[in-house]
Amino acid sequence: MAEEKKDLITLESGEMAQPFNWTAGVYGSKFLTELRDNKKFVGVKCPKCGKVYVPPRRVCGPCFEELTELVPVSDEGELITFTVVSFGFVDPATGAQKAVPYGYAAIMLDGSDTVLLHYVNETDPAKIKIGARVKAVFEEQRTGSLLDIKHFELI
Numbered sequence: 519m520a521e522e523k524k525d526l527i528t529l530e531s532g533e534m535a536q537p538f539n540w541t542a543g544v545y546g547s548k549f550l551t552e553l554r555d556n557k558k559f560v561g562v563k564c565p566k567c568g569k570v571y572v573p574p575r576r577v578c579g580p581c582f583e584e585l586t587e588l589v590p591v592s593d594e595g596e597l598i599t600f601t602v603v604s605f606g607f608v609d610p611a612t613g614a615q616k617a618v619p620y621g622y623a624a625i626m627l628d629g630s631d632t633v634l635l636h637y638v639n640e641t642d643p644a645k646i647k648i649g650a651r652v653k654a655v656f657e658e659q660r661t662g663s664l665l666d667i668k669h670f671e672l673i
Contacts, residue, residue: 525551527662545574548588553667554660561630563587572630573664591629593654594673598624598633600648602641612665625652625670637669646672 527547542550545562549572552558562574562585569578572591577584600623609616621638639655640646652670660666 527551543576545576545585545588549573550662550664550666553656553664554662557593557654557656557660559591559593559627559630559654560588561591561627561632563589569631570629571632572627572634589629591627593627595625595627595630595634595652595670597638597646597648597650597652598626600624600638600646602643602646621646621669623652623670636664636667639669639671 524544525547526544527542527550541547549560552560559572560574561570561572563570564578564581564583564585565587566581566583567578569580570589570591571578571585574588575585600621602619602621603616604619606615606618608614619641621641622635623638624633624635625638626633638646638652651673653673655668655671657666657668
């Protein structure tokens with residue numbers, strides 16, 4: 519049986535000098551490639567318990583089953599928890615000072631059983647609530663990074 523050619527993505531550590539690169543792995547590369555090329559999310563489903571992991575991983579935590587079935591999940595979901603960050607720091611992904619304030623949240627995408635951590639474009643605590651519905655907004659220029667998702671917006 520011929521081995522399938524995989525499109526593996528190599529990540530860099532941003533503008534800060536770091537002495538290494540690393541691979542995102544087969545499933546991580548598929549996840550990032552789908553974000554970059556199609557603005558779509560994929561997860562991986564456990565054959566035993568049915569749990570869907572986003573981002574994908576190789577083994578189901580509760581079952582210890584190998585995960586091989588990639589499944590599509592929605593670009594919409596629910597805020598599980600959030601915070602509004604109001605102190606500045608150097609963003610390790612870019613090496614630049616992160617503008618404040620900004621929203622950061624744990625988001626459960628429709629079709630997923632795990633949360634994805636990412637930015638939310640709302641910073642007013644009176645407007646943002648646990649259980650709020652959100653939708654991914656993608657960058658115009660995408661590179662194969664989680665930052666291809668510009669942020670999630672309230673819908």
